[in-house]
Amino acid sequence: MTLTISGLKVAVGDxxxxxxxxxxxxxxxxxxxxxxxxxxxxxxxxxxxxxLPHGAKATGRITLGERDLLGMxxxxxxxxxxxxxxxxxxxxxxxxxxxxxxxxxxxxxxRHHLGLGRKEARARAIELLGQVRIPGAxxxxxxxxxxxxxxMRQRIAIAIALACSPKVLIADEPTTALDVTVQAGVLxxxxxxxxxxxxxxxxxxxxxxxxxAVADEVSVMKEGLVVETGPRGRVLRDPEHPYTRALxxxxxxxxx
Amino acid sequence: MTDPTAVTERATLLSVDDLVVEHRTPGRxxxxxxxxxxxxxxxxxxxxxVGESGCGKSTLARAVCxxxxxxxxxxxxxxxxxxxxxxxxxxxxxxxxxxxxxxxxxxxxxRRRVGAQIADGLRTGRDTTSSPADLLExxxxxxxxxxxxxxxxxxxQRQRIAIARALAARxxxxxxxxxxxxxxxxxxxxxxRLMRDLAVSSGAGLLFISHDLSVVRLIAxxxxxxxxxxxxxxxxxxxVWNDPRHPYTRALxxxxxxxDGAGVLPAELxxxxxxxxxxxxxxxxxxxxxxxxxxxxxxEPDFGPVACWLxxxx
Ligand SMILES: Nc1ncnc2c1ncn2[C@@H]1O[C@H](COP(=O)(O)OP(=O)(O)OP(=O)(O)O)[C@@H](O)[C@H]1O
Ligand SMILES: Nc1ncnc2c1ncn2[C@@H]1O[C@H](COP(=O)(O)OP(=O)(O)OP(=O)(O)O)[C@@H](O)[C@H]1O
Ligand SMILES: [Mg+2]
Ligand SMILES: [Mg+2]
Numbered sequence: 001m002t003l004t005i006s007g008l009k010v011a012v013g014d015x016x017x018x019x020x021x022x023x024x025x026x027x028x029x030x031x032x033x034x035x036x037x038x039x040x041x042x043x044x045x046x047x048x049x050x051x052l053p054h055g056a057k058a059t060g061r062i063t064l065g066e067r068d069l070l071g072m073x074x075x076x077x078x079x080x081x082x083x084x085x086x087x088x089x090x091x092x093x094x095x096x097x098x099x100x101x102x103x104x105x106x107x108x109x110x111r112h113h114l115g116l117g118r119k120e121a122r123a124r125a126i127e128l129l130g131q132v133r134i135p136g137a138x139x140x141x142x143x144x145x146x147x148x149x150x151x152m153r154q155r156i157a158i159a160i161a162l163a164c165s166p167k168v169l170i171a172d173e174p175t176t177a178l179d180v181t182v183q184a185g186v187l188x189x190x191x192x193x194x195x196x197x198x199x200x201x202x203x204x205x206x207x208x209x210x211x212x213a214v215a216d217e218v219s220v221m222k223e224g225l226v227v228e229t230g231p232r233g234r235v236l237r238d239p240e241h242p243y244t245r246a247l248x249x250x251x252x253x254x255x256x
Numbered sequence: 257m258t259d260p261t262a263v264t265e266r267a268t269l270l271s272v273d274d275l276v277v278e279h280r281t282p283g284r285x286x287x288x289x290x291x292x293x294x295x296x297x298x299x300x301x302x303x304x305x306v307g308e309s310g311c312g313k314s315t316l317a318r319a320v321c322x323x324x325x326x327x328x329x330x331x332x333x334x335x336x337x338x339x340x341x342x343x344x345x346x347x348x349x350x351x352x353x354x355x356x357x358x359x360x361x362x363x364x365x366x367r368r369r370v371g372a373q374i375a376d377g378l379r380t381g382r383d384t385t386s387s388p389a390d391l392l393e394x395x396x397x398x399x400x401x402x403x404x405x406x407x408x409x410x411x412x413q414r415q416r417i418a419i420a421r422a423l424a425a426r427x428x429x430x431x432x433x434x435x436x437x438x439x440x441x442x443x444x445x446x447x448x449r450l451m452r453d454l455a456v457s458s459g460a461g462l463l464f465i466s467h468d469l470s471v472v473r474l475i476a477x478x479x480x481x482x483x484x485x486x487x488x489x490x491x492x493x494x495x496v497w498n499d500p501r502h503p504y505t506r507a508l509x510x511x512x513x514x515x516d517g518a519g520v521l522p523a524e525l526x527x528x529x530x531x532x533x534x535x536x537x538x539x540x541x542x543x544x545x546x547x548x549x550x551x552x553x554x555x556e557p558d559f560g561p562v563a564c565w566l567x568x569x570x
Binding site for chain 1: 468512514
């Protein structure tokens with residue numbers, strides 16, 4: 001399903017945080033979003049799900065297929081959230097309840113949105129945990145979030161987001177706590193879901209190597225605006241905006 | 257086992273010897289998260305600690321701070337043994353250690369302004385000349401952020417606030433657990449260098465945990481590679497980078513995605529991520545190792561600097 005953001009503005013009090021963001025997500029494609037820390041990447045994702053912080057005001061258009069998400073009632077949005085559109089939050093704790101086993105959290109979504117029975121939901125949850133490379137998934141499922149490492153919690157948050165087979169996934173820095181080999185596994189999983197099931201992904205990442213590995217389109221944000229958008233190869237090899245160029249030049253690995 | 261690659265010309269600040277740390281949960285198998293790890297950090301030295309997600313890096317760091325009970329082995333800091341005390345009390349010998357925790361969301365107090373939290377650090381460091389705004393500026397944030405609360409900040413801004421607070425305390429050992437993972441490339445280079453400069457200029461040690469190997473390469477004097485609770489390779493940064501010897505280190509360096517725009521997915525390690533509650537016998541890496549031999553399935557390579565039967569010291 002297509003998700004289109006156009007002219008999105010968000011203000012908190014008199015502070016303008018987003019100043020007219022345009023982004024387009026297509027089924028089967030990964031749209032990578034990079035940008036300066038504090039430029040508004042997370043706010044853009046939260047706006048799509050109607051989860052902006054208290055006191056924030058959003059204007060512009062966010063359409064999912066034919067439906068306008070910004071104009072939707074809280075009840076309607078609730079139905080879409082976690083079902084058709086899911087989010088991996090930058091702070092994994094936001095995705096999880098600390099007092100419930102991860103199995104409960106995974107299966108409750110599935111039973112609610114997909115109408116699965118207890119046994120089926122549990123089997124699918126174990127499968128998902130294995131897909132995000134959690135060791136010993138069949139026993140890990142009964143553990144609590146604090147019993148996992150930082151990177152494991154991040155992967156469990158991804159499993160929770162994928163639980164209900166969303167059509168659109170907003171993943172906000174989903175691999176920041178992962179070493180490169182486990183990260184490779186997660187990127188392959190996301191790429192596979194796009195290619196095989198037509199998932200549309202907005203992948204927020206500051207890691208241009210990750211961007212280069214999976215993104216089809218790349219956008220770059222600075223100070224509440226998208227300053228550059230284009231196909232992955234063009235943006236990373238021949239950036240037009242000075243900020244994109246500066247980002248590529250500052251990669252420590254490229255210096256001796 | 258002592259760390260054979262430790263720099264000898266400088267005094268050892270932190271020494272971790274054959275450390276074992278276990279997580280116990282009633283009714284479940286014991287998780288041996290750190291399974292006999294040895295590591296040292298000298299004064300003025302930056303040591304990068306890298307390894308697979310879940311291999312025990314944070315557990316080791318928390319044990320060094322006295323936050324996790326130790327099953328066996330020893331930790332010495334500034335010549336004194338580190339022993340965990342009750343939750344509310346801190347071992348006074350540890351006041352020279354500051355840790356930037358992996359999760360910047362839960363490590364800042366949500367109810368206090370960030371300026372006040374950085375001021376706490378300044379008091380710990382007995383610094384009467386700097387202001388919280390000065391520290392914010394050093395980590396690349398606007399001075400007027402001091403008056404705001406943590407929830408008003410983005411992920412990368414929070415990480416820099418946590419670093420500012422730790423730097424304010426002028427620690428003699430700074431531990432950063434993925435401290436800059438949410439920053440963009442240009443801010444990462446800036447803050448990583450700042451942390452390194454602190455170590456080099458004040459003689460403090462820096463233990464820098466990161467999955468970002470290019471940042472580790474930029475600032476670390478030595479790299480320690482951890483796999484399933486053990487340090488499997490340690491060496492000077494350029495040596496490990498240019499000539500990795502442990503098969504796990506090789507796989508790790510080989511999976512760094514290049515920002516070349518080519519759309520190539522990096523290679524995964526074959527086999528399953530191991531469970532520290534049920535580690536494989538022999539060498540812990542053998543089920544996933546492309547060059548495993550018979551001895552690897554039977555005996556654990558319990559030596560350094562490269563814990564691999566192909567690199568047994570003469
Ligand atoms: N609750 C809030 N109230 C007011 N301002 C906020 C709030 N949350 C974030 N901001 C501000 O909004 C701006 C955009 O924040 P956002 O979290 O979207 O940045 P980001 O691009 O995701 O950055 P990062 O890469 O560091 O996560 C930042 O300048 C931040 O300080
Ligand atoms: N409180 C706990 N109770 C039980 N097991 C735990 C607990 N904390 C961590 N573990 C387990 O200990 C192992 C090591 O965790 P640790 O957080 O040290 O890993 P890490 O190397 O820091 O990983 P990451 O890179 O993902 O942050 C993991 O298998 C984790 O599930
Ligand atoms: Mg963010
Ligand atoms: Mg950790």
